[in-house]
Amino acid sequence: MKKLIIAALACYGLSARAQMHESKNFLYLYSDSVIYAKKIMLRPDFAGYWQLRADSRRVPTEQVKFFNNEEGFFANTRKLHLGGLSSFSERIIDGRINVFQEMTYDPFFDNRGPRYMDRRQSRVDLRMYYNKGYGNLKKVNYNNLKNDMSDHAESMDLLKGYKKSMNTSKIMYTAAAVSVIAGIVSFLAADKKVDSSFPGHFGDRTSGMNTSFSDYTPSLIMFGLGLGFTAGGYVIQTSGSRHLERAVDAYNR
Incomplete structure (x- = not known):
């Protein structure tokens, strides 16, 4: 049938x-x-x-x-x-x-x-x-386009630029993840320290947190680094995507 x-x-x-x-x-x-x-x-x-x-x-x-x-x-x-x-x-x-x-x-x-x-x-x-x-x-993706554009030198150069940007952005995102995790660990450690230093009523603990802000400084720094690495990774990734588009445009000219 x-x-x-x-x-x-x-x-x-x-x-x-x-x-x-x-x-x-x-x-x-x-x-x-x-x-x-x-x-x-x-x-x-x-x-x-x-x-x-x-x-x-x-x-x-x-x-x-x-x-x-x-x-x-x-x-x-x-x-x-x-x-x-x-x-x-x-x-x-x-x-x-x-x-x-x-x-x-x-x-x-x-x-x-x-x-x-x-x-x-x-x-x-x-x-x-x-x-x-x-x-x-x-x-x-990089591997597929690399095989199909191997006969065009300009496109291959742009693809290499794309791969380099993607590798760099992955490193940035990994660094961001590590920074955030370190910030969370540091924050929990500081919070535990405040709890142990000012036991008792909630008011006492609040006062202790105000006077022990420096204990949370490393956490804030780690979170800030994580945010910075994330922004940097995104910018590099976006720039790399333009290399990908330019590689296709060059091949089609």
Whole structure:
């Protein structure tokens, strides 16, 4: 039965990748067949599962690798998720390397198709996907991009800058965690010291805390260092992400 369905879809569409026209609406199947249609819509069925309609035909989403309609160009990310459930990401960068951003579908629809609750991001990050041509999607990360950009020296240099920034930010975040933990330990030790020095009524203890503020100074310093390391790690990480985006832009020029 499955073979008959695939054969019928192949007859309805085209099998030659070279004949594709992205100015038209189409479904690109995992079988490398292409189905052109006047209107393609992504809609949930009665059970809440997503389905694709090409004119009057219903096409199972697990068979569709890409689809193109008035809303944009979308890729199926099901092979990159546990469980293999179909989920579509929109292409936000088109070039030798295409970048896709996963979005959350708005349950309220209109005649033009599904709308998206999330806005497109301007910066390439590790939550995104990419591919070349109509190849399989890959997760955006250093190792994947390094292999696919090895033929472009400028992009490789930018990727090295990205990796260096990420390593530095990890060190900063680790230092922040160590500082906070040290601050908590120091605070508990100081609090115990105040309790032992001023036993009895709550008023006595409050007075003791006021006169023993210096006991808490090391804790405050550690917390301040933790905050500083966290801010520094975030700034370095953000700068490194720009290296990642510039690497993709350089490759696509």
